[in-house]
Amino acid sequence: MFEHVYHYFLRWPLVLRILIIAVCAICISGITITLVEPETFPTIGDGLWWAIITASTVGYGDYFPITWSGRIIAVLLILMGAGFLSTYFVSLAASAVKTQNAHLEGRRHFHGKKHVIIIGWNERAKELIDHLSSLDKSTIIMLVDATLERNPYNDHHIHFVRGVPYIDETLRKANIHEADIAVITSDQNKNEIHADMSSVLTLLSIKGLNPNLYCVVEILTEQQVVNAKRAGADEVVQTNKQTSYVLLNSIISHGMSGAILTMLDNLKGSKIRLMEAKPEWYGYTFQQLNAELLEKHILLFGIKKGEDTFVNPPLHKRICENDELLILED
Template identity: 45%
Template structure:
């Protein structure tokens, strides 16, 4: 009794569509084989009987094989009564599973199974612009968007939506954060600047706690939280308040339509900034000589990064050292 109960429990643990598939196949094989035995003249082979069972039970009814004896017709009636209900339940279950899967995806409930993807935290106009830029530069890069304010997925190619709190481990596990390439945290537009920064840092701590090696870029709105973001392990801190103010002041001072130039800084335009290690042939050369050499490769030398110090447009006599990194604008 215990063994039979165990078997029943094991059977019931199978997904419903698996069980229905096995039952329908069993009905087709059994009734098809029986019909080939009962009416061998009309169904010369077992395959003919199985073919008749499939056509009949699916309600297609080609009419190429028809039982003629009373026994054969009785078997056919029994198969239709028993089988049609299971076939209907089978197709209804498959349809329901497909609809449920689609709803699960649209509502952000389906986990992401890919690897080497970019996790984008927060949905706003900045996030939308970043997605377009990234897909223009790397069209096959998978992006996982995590947001708890969206109710349905923004239908964008290569973007997988996860609805939930990004400071929750379960949400990050759905995004497969352990196999991600990087994470970008945008400031929450629904909070004030201080609360938005505190929330972003909390998300950063959660990301680093789950995957300490994850490369994290965070947007900070206030100066006094920048140090906390650095202590929390941010690999790159974007101080959007400084960038915006600098661009606005530069536009005012230039008074000559610099906003069109700023739009060209978008990687989607075909040009992008890169930080490159210094090659052996550039060590010891001046900024002027290095600029001329890089121009031959259609790259513009913008500045030099030396440790924590960054120099943009240094003096032409500034000497390049072995441990420096070159900031270039290239395509």
Template identity: 45%
Template sequence: MPFHFFTSFARLPLVFRVLIISVSLIFAFGSIVHLLEPEQFTTVFEGVWWAVVTAATVGYGDFAPKTVLGRLSGIALIMVGAGFLASYFVTLATIAVTKQNDFLEGRIAFKGKNHIIIIGWNERSREVLHSVCNNNKALTFTLIDESLDKNPLPNKNVHFIQGRSNLDEVLIKANVYEASKVIITADPNKGELQADMGSILTLLAVKGLKQDVPCIVEILTSEQVANAKRAGADEVVQTNILTSFVMINSISSHELVTSFLDLLRQLDNRKLTFKDAPPDILNMSYMELSQLFIQDGILLLGVKRGEKTLLNPPHPFHIQTEDQLIVIMN
């Protein structure tokens, strides 16, 4: 039985072991001084109070032993108990610093829910986190990256997980089961084909753990778009198409490209979104609906009908039941 108790005690965390020893010593010396000097320490609580202030080297002087044995117990308490009490607070400080370092260096699992997981640290993920965190402080993000040593945005609502994103243990540490969305960005340190293969492998790992979580994947090569969709991508972002558009049009019209980029910057302060067609506008023409929306400060850009996206469709064009309206709202 004593061996079993000692084994169980030895398995406790260091901070609990030191705390148990310190509390035991304080209660033991408080009880001893009460027995040695019952007139000076009329209750055990007064003895415990004296033991606490003595071990803490505060020494208020409200209670003090008068006899030789009582003072010898005080000396023993200072020599033994003060060391354990100091060790307890040092251990607490060490644990706090260790936990803080583990948090910054991405070794602490995320326990929240309804968060957005962003995989990969690059300029795209940096802009997404900076923009969304500033505009919507209620959203929580979990960043997964294996190249970073610590959280790049410790002052934002971003929890960092260090590790390879295609490993189940890393995704589970990011709590992928409770995530509301996963954004997979391309690795800039790899070639385009290798980066796409890595993104698709990560997508398979995510979908293998949680099939219904929406996944947005950045794909660099057009040949891998179909594979990303087969792997379960809910949305594929081809960043090279946008880059090619800007470079091609900059050859013929620099003003057009400048205006286009300015438009993209202005969209940061406005809300580009889908809006379901309400029943009262069904069969209304696109032109009539556009004028109606302008009166409310809403700009109608186009309509998403099924898999097709129609920007400024030609007249006559009438709104149907399943249409989604592409609008910019103030």
């Protein structure tokens, strides 16, 4: 029985074991000194008070042993108590430093909820994190990457897990089951085909652990868009295709790239989103609804009907049931 308890005790954290030993030494010494010198220490409370003060080497002097046996107990308590307490505080400090380093180096499990997971470290991920942080300081962001040595941010709202994103253990460390949304960026250290394959594999791993998690995936090649949707992507961002549109517009109309960038930059504080059409709007034309929404400082510039999206549709196009409105609002 004793051997079983002893081996179980050895499995406890070192800091907890040292604290228990120090507390036991103080309690035993306090009770023993009361029994050895009852005139000097009339109560067990007085003995425990003396033991705590002696073990901590404070030494108020309000209680002190006067017999040789009592002084021997005091010497043993000083040697043992001070040693154990010093070891305890040193171990506690070392444990705190170890925990802090593990947090910065992405080795600890994250236990937050409703967080945004961003997979991959590159310039796009950096811009995304910076914009999210500026829009809402309370947003909890989890960065997952295998190339970073430590968290590039000091903000306590931005956490970091180091590891390969398509391995389950890495995703569990990021608490994938409690996340609100996941954004998978393309790996800049791989060619386009391999980067897309890695993104799709990461998406499959995420959906396998949390099928209901909303996932946005960056895909570089046209051929992998279908595979990303098959893997369960809720949204696919085709970076290369969007960039080619900007380049094309720059060829046709000089200076367009700067204008587009300025426009997008000015939208950081606004919201472009889809809004469900209200029943009272059914039958409205695009022109009528746009005029009504403009009075509320909402700009209507598109309609989503099922899988089809119409940007700047004909003014006579009517709003129907289950339509979604593409709007811009402050």
